[in-house]
Amino acid sequence: AFPVGLTPLYPLQPGPFVPTLYDAGCVALLLGISIAVIAVWRTPQLLAGWLIFLGTVAPVSGIVAVGNQAYADRYTYLPSVGLALMLGALLTNKRRIAASLIVVPVFAVLTWQQIGRWHDTETLFTYTLAHTTENSVAHNNIGRYLLEHGRLDEGMKQVQEAVRIAPGNVEAQYNLGTAYLLTKDYRKAVDVLGPLGKYYTYDANYNLNLALALHGAKDRRFPIAADNALQLLPPESPARQELLKLFPPPAK
Numbered sequence: 145a146f147p148v149g150l151t152p153l154y155p156l157q158p159g160p161f162v163p164t165l166y167d168a169g170c171v172a173l174l175l176g177i178s179i180a181v182i183a184v185w186r187t188p189q190l191l192a193g194w195l196i197f198l199g200t201v202a203p204v205s206g207i208v209a210v211g212n213q214a215y216a217d218r219y220t221y222l223p224s225v226g227l228a229l230m231l232g233a234l235l236t237n238k239r240r241i242a243a244s245l246i247v248v249p250v251f252a253v254l255t256w257q258q259i260g261r262w263h264d265t266e267t268l269f270t271y272t273l274a275h276t277t278e279n280s281v282a283h284n285n286i287g288r289y290l291l292e293h294g295r296l297d298e299g300m301k302q303v304q305e306a307v308r309i310a311p312g313n314v315e316a317q318y319n320l321g322t323a324y325l326l327t328k329d330y331r332k333a334v335d336v337l338g339p340l341g342k343y344y345t346y347d348a349n350y351n352l353n354l355a356l357a358l359h360g361a362k363d364r365r366f367p368i369a370a371d372n373a374l375q376l377l378p379p380e381s382p383a384r385q386e387l388l389k390l391f392p393p394p395a396k
Contacts, residue, residue: 189233196226280310330360
């Protein structure tokens with residue numbers, strides 16, 4: 145595909161694979177090029193380039209899913225070597241120079257535009273959401289960024305959407321619980337953060353947030369959570385000092 149609309153993550157959509165006309169077109173294109181290359185097999189560079197392309201793109205084609213992504217732009221790096229070899233075999237020296245004078249400036253402009261989209265988290269994942277669908281990771285990342293910058297209502301909506309798309313996204317659940325804590329909806333914060341303890345047993349920030357949520361909700365489990373957090377927080381941590389005001393150590 146022409147290098148536009150590139151994003152850090154293309155989420156793997158749930159459910160069985162249903163072939164589309166686009167998929168059929170891609171298969172037809174691959175078969176057509178293969179037949180054409182075989183027909184002119186006397187051009188070894190052309191055949192070698194096509195075999196390099198097929199051999200390097202097949203393992204990352206998405207036929208077998210890896211992780212939570214359907215595919216990734218970085219998977220085209222090595223296959224592009226084969227395509228470049230094929231292009232070189234098809235063009236004469238003069239045409240290679242002419243093609244370079246056209247392709248290099250165009251790709252330079254596209255690269256400049258793409259770099260700008262990586263300016264900051266909000267810019268990157270706003271762009272990502274505009275070019276993907278049902279992207280829990282993107283919603284979660286931009287939601288966390290907004291929460292960290294005090295834009296609580298916007299951040300809340302983003303992490304809620306992340307959890308809606310992928311209820312099993314533990315990090316999104318943690319950020320949602322943090323959002324409830326920051327908006328002082330302590331009972332909801334407890335309900336969301338509480339079950340995550342098995343994932344964040346030794347995480348100081350998690351234990352601190354849980355303790356603060358329990359304190360705000362006037363939950364009797366607060367002392368245990370506060371003690372856990374105090375054991376994990378660095379001695380000189382400002383957060384630890386603030387927690388000590390709520391849960392002072394027993395007098396000796």
